[in-house]
Amino acid sequence: xRIVMTGxxxxxxxxxxxxLADAGASLTIGARHPAARPPALGGRVAVLPLDLDALANVRxxxxxxxxxxxxxxxxxxxxxxxKPATSADGFERTFAVNHLAHYLLLRLLAPRLAPGARxxxxxxxxxxxxxxxxxxxxxxxxxxxxxxxxxDPTAESRTRQACFRAYSSSKLCNIMTAREAAKRLPGLSxxxxxxxxxxxxxxxxxxxxxxxSLVSYILPLIMKRDRxxxxxxxxxxxxDLALAPQYAACNGDYWSVRGPALLxxxxxxxxxxxxxxxxxxxxxxxxxxxA
Ligand SMILES: NC(=O)c1ccc[n+]([C@@H]2O[C@H](COP(=O)([O-])OP(=O)(O)OC[C@H]3O[C@@H](n4cnc5c(N)ncnc54)[C@H](OP(=O)(O)O)[C@@H]3O)[C@@H](O)[C@H]2O)c1
Numbered sequence: 058x059r060i061v062m063t064g065x066x067x068x069x070x071x072x073x074x075x076x077l078a079d080a081g082a083s084l085t086i087g088a089r090h091p092a093a094r095p096p097a098l099g100g101r102v103a104v105l106p107l108d109l110d111a112l113a114n115v116r117x118x119x120x121x122x123x124x125x126x127x128x129x130x131x132x133x134x135x136x137x138x139x140k141p142a143t144s145a146d147g148f149e150r151t152f153a154v155n156h157l158a159h160y161l162l163l164r165l166l167a168p169r170l171a172p173g174a175r176x177x178x179x180x181x182x183x184x185x186x187x188x189x190x191x192x193x194x195x196x197x198x199x200x201x202x203x204x205x206x207x208x209d210p211t212a213e214s215r216t217r218q219a220c221f222r223a224y225s226s227s228k229l230c231n232i233m234t235a236r237e238a239a240k241r242l243p244g245l246s247x248x249x250x251x252x253x254x255x256x257x258x259x260x261x262x263x264x265x266x267x268x269x270s271l272v273s274y275i276l277p278l279i280m281k282r283d284r285x286x287x288x289x290x291x292x293x294x295x296x297d298l299a300l301a302p303q304y305a306a307c308n309g310d311y312w313s314v315r316g317p318a319l320l321x322x323x324x325x326x327x328x329x330x331x332x333x334x335x336x337x338x339x340x341x342x343x344x345x346x347x348a
Contacts, residue, residue, distance in 0.1 A: 085104075130177070137221075149205070235310075249309075
């Protein structure tokens with residue numbers, strides 16, 4: 058079982074990677090700092106350099122993986138910014154790292170995915186305005202506007218809200234990409250994953266350690282009980298999506314952690330807009346220079 062994964066060096070992704078290695082998977086992870094591999098993974102995984110901030114790095118990572126079929130692709134890396142920033146390629150950085158880089162990786166590796174291979178994109182409940190999370194929700198998944206917020210008449214002018222919306226929009230794109238990939242790449246088991254709110258990961262690190270830590274303690278107290286999770290719980294579910302038999306035939310499904318359970322739910326209205334999903338796929342292809 059050969060698995061390729063991003064976002065395996067920290068947070069619940071690291072926990073999932075440990076479980077995948079425990080299960081005997083041949084795991085290759087993309088990491089920003091390959092020399093600083095987490096001790097928990099030790100020599101049990103292959104580590105290749107991958108900073109998703111630049112599309113050239115994604116191409117180099119895909120090439121370095123070499124030939125041979127891949128049985129599961131776990132696209133879990135993600136960031137949330139505190140100040141607006143631009144990627145190496147000139148795109149809004151959250152959109153570039155969370156969506157565009159993963160989209161490109163999926164497209165580059167698609168020919169190497171084994172029949173029935175699983176593709177998992179980590180999304181977030183923040184993609185859904187109906188969830189009423191503390192994160193400013195998305196209003197669209199227009200790739201060009203998300204890539205260049207200066208051209209977006211709906212863009213938030215307030216810094217925190219703009220960063221939040223960039224994040225929730227990128228997670229909406231992950232979920233829509235899973236739905237569209239299930240159509241465009243038949244023969245795979247494609248799904249998106251909402252881990253719930255998982256405190257004590259590195260996601261809030263851009264806010265500084267004090268605020269990040271405070272948020273990790275306070276948010277679970279004010280959120281709906283079943284929307285708060287833990288690193289082991291969400292990490293185990295992510296590993297299960299890659300390995301457990303019950304997820305072998307997913308068709309763009311959205312899996313969400315609710316209390317102790319992982320439920321297949323309908324994502325937001327925006328995420329279920331088939332025409333918008335197709336547009337996002339095609340526009341993303343143009344932005345990453347794929348035909
Ligand atoms: N925590 C939550 O409440 C929550 C809720 C919903 C969804 N999510 C999603 O869950 C996923 C994992 O998040 P987490 O909470 O576990 O956060 P985390 O601890 O910060 O882990 C994020 C992972 O993504 C990697 N990453 C970030 N930027 C990268 C880049 N430019 N290139 C390559 N890798 C990069 C990190 O690598 P480094 O080790 O190099 O930093 C790390 O492995 C993310 O997609 C996040 O959006 C989290």
